[in-house]
Amino acid sequence: MTVASAQPYRRSGGALFCEGVPLADIASRFGTPTYVYSRSAIEAAFAAYADALRGRPSLVCYAMKANSNLAVLNLLARSGSGFDIVSGGELARVIAAGGDPRKVVFSGVGKTAAEIAQALAADILCFNLESVPELEMVERVAVRMGRRARISVRVNPDVDPKTHPYISTGLKSNKFGVAYADTLPLYRRAASLSHIEIVGIDCHIGSRINDVAPYLEAADRLLDIVDVLAGDGIELAHIDFGGGLDIRYRDETPPAAAELIGALAARVDRRGHGGKTLMLEPGRSIVGPAGALLTRVNIVKTGAEKNFLIVDAAMNDLLRPALYDAWMDVQPVQPHGGLPRTYDIVGPICESGDWLARQRQIAAEPGDLLAVLGAGAYGMSMASNYNSRGRAAEVMVDGERVYEVRRRETVEELFALESTLP
Numbered sequence: 569m570t571v572a573s574a575q576p577y578r579r580s581g582g583a584l585f586c587e588g589v590p591l592a593d594i595a596s597r598f599g600t601p602t603y604v605y606s607r608s609a610i611e612a613a614f615a616a617y618a619d620a621l622r623g624r625p626s627l628v629c630y631a632m633k634a635n636s637n638l639a640v641l642n643l644l645a646r647s648g649s650g651f652d653i654v655s656g657g658e659l660a661r662v663i664a665a666g667g668d669p670r671k672v673v674f675s676g677v678g679k680t681a682a683e684i685a686q687a688l689a690a691d692i693l694c695f696n697l698e699s700v701p702e703l704e705m706v707e708r709v710a711v712r713m714g715r716r717a718r719i720s721v722r723v724n725p726d727v728d729p730k731t732h733p734y735i736s737t738g739l740k741s742n743k744f745g746v747a748y749a750d751t752l753p754l755y756r757r758a759a760s761l762s763h764i765e766i767v768g769i770d771c772h773i774g775s776r777i778n779d780v781a782p783y784l785e786a787a788d789r790l791l792d793i794v795d796v797l798a799g800d801g802i803e804l805a806h807i808d809f810g811g812g813l814d815i816r817y818r819d820e821t822p823p824a825a826a827e828l829i830g831a832l833a834a835r836v837d838r839r840g841h842g843g844k845t846l847m848l849e850p851g852r853s854i855v856g857p858a859g860a861l862l863t864r865v866n867i868v869k870t871g872a873e874k875n876f877l878i879v880d881a882a883m884n885d886l887l888r889p890a891l892y893d894a895w896m897d898v899q900p901v902q903p904h905g906g907l908p909r910t911y912d913i914v915g916p917i918c919e920s921g922d923w924l925a926r927q928r929q930i931a932a933e934p935g936d937l938l939a940v941l942g943a944g945a946y947g948m949s950m951a952s953n954y955n956s957r958g959r960a961a962e963v964m965v966d967g968e969r970v971y972e973v974r975r976r977e978t979v980e981e982l983f984a985l986e987s988t989l990p
């Protein structure tokens with residue numbers, strides 16, 4: 569099965585383009601480091617999910633922690649997407665971007681009473697609950713506001729997606745979800761509360777999943793619970809299988825969205841629950857391939873042991889290599905006639921963990937542009953101001969046009985909220 573989203577980064581005459589725009593033009597117009605996103609790649613990736621679900625009750629809730637730029641959210645909202653949020657700040661972004669709160673599910677282990685009140689006031693679709701104390705907090709807030717809160721229980725199905733330990737979330741040892749054995753008591757408690765309406769069940773077993781099998785294993789465990797609940801007279805409206813599909817960073821071969829949905833839908837149908845709304849919460853697979861981080865080589869430092877390309881992007885711009893030991897593809901933006909050498913590509917931050925790529929064969933000199941590909945997810949959304957570095961600009965390419973969707977942060981903005989003692 570082919571991946572539906574076309575590769576938006578291509579070479580033409582040796583130069584690297586995003587859709588119809590040379591990346592070198594973007595660098596000269598907006599400077600570096602700059603995040604570049606392809607509109608068509610985002611829309612195609614969303615359509616791959618939506619098309620595969622067509623004809624059955626369904627909702628795709630984009631997990632916006634992957635990339636929460638308003639322009640990205642707005643495009644997805646226009647495509648009919650819902651949103652999976654993890655904070656009150658993310659809910660405010662959805663609303664600012666024109667998203668529909670009635671298509672929002674609220675995930676996360678530590679929602680505060682204030683965030684719960686904000687979400688109830690916005691009338692979101694569902695709170696994905698992770699514990700008894702959280703259920704009780706939602707009930708208390710709902711009573712105080714005179715509203716009913718729609719809830720789902722995030723089940724920890726105890727399946728191993730065989731991914732990086734930091735992004736595996738569905739094992740017993742993780743902080744996420746409700747232990748399988750505790751799920752039914754939690755639903756029964758929820759059913760006894762006056763301001764709680766049970767509407768669904770959900771799970772999210774991890775990220776960077778390259779196989780359909782762990783999803784089906786989790787699906788079976790969820791459907792077992794759905795059956796028991798039905799026996800108790802609790803009929804659920806939706807089943808939410810979470811997100812987690814990987815993308816191709818290097819040589820990964822994740823299933824296409826259609827393949828995953830085909831398998832899940834067949835399982836749900838076979839077990840007699842085809843009438844329920846099927847939901848997914850993809851993040852990385854919607855925005856990852858659409859994004860690149862453009863950076864410029866500042867210094868070439870050669871040594872007896874190692875050679876370094878010191879670039880103007882750093883771990884504060886793109887944390888994935890430092891945090892997850894992630895491999896990301898780095899491509900020269902213009903062809904270079906020189907001799908390739910083996911380099912570590914690093915930023916200027918005062919940390920040995922500040923690297924973007926290691927041991928790459930590349931020909932480069934100061935002033936050259938590089939593009940870190942597959943950077944659309946968990947790139948800008950994890951960026952910080954460490955070392956008093958303003959965050960990168962973000963631009964969206966649409967065919968031959970380029971829109972600045974977040975301007976570069978100035979240094980003055982970094983300390984605008986601070987003050988000295990009298």
Ligand SMILES: *Cc1c(COP(=O)(O)O)cnc(C)c1O
Pocket residue numbers: 631633634652675676772774775776810811812813849850851852853
């Ligand atoms: C992060 C997250 C997702 C999205 O994961 P991806 O790997 O980006 O698809 C979905 N659901 C929940 C609850 C999450 O925390």
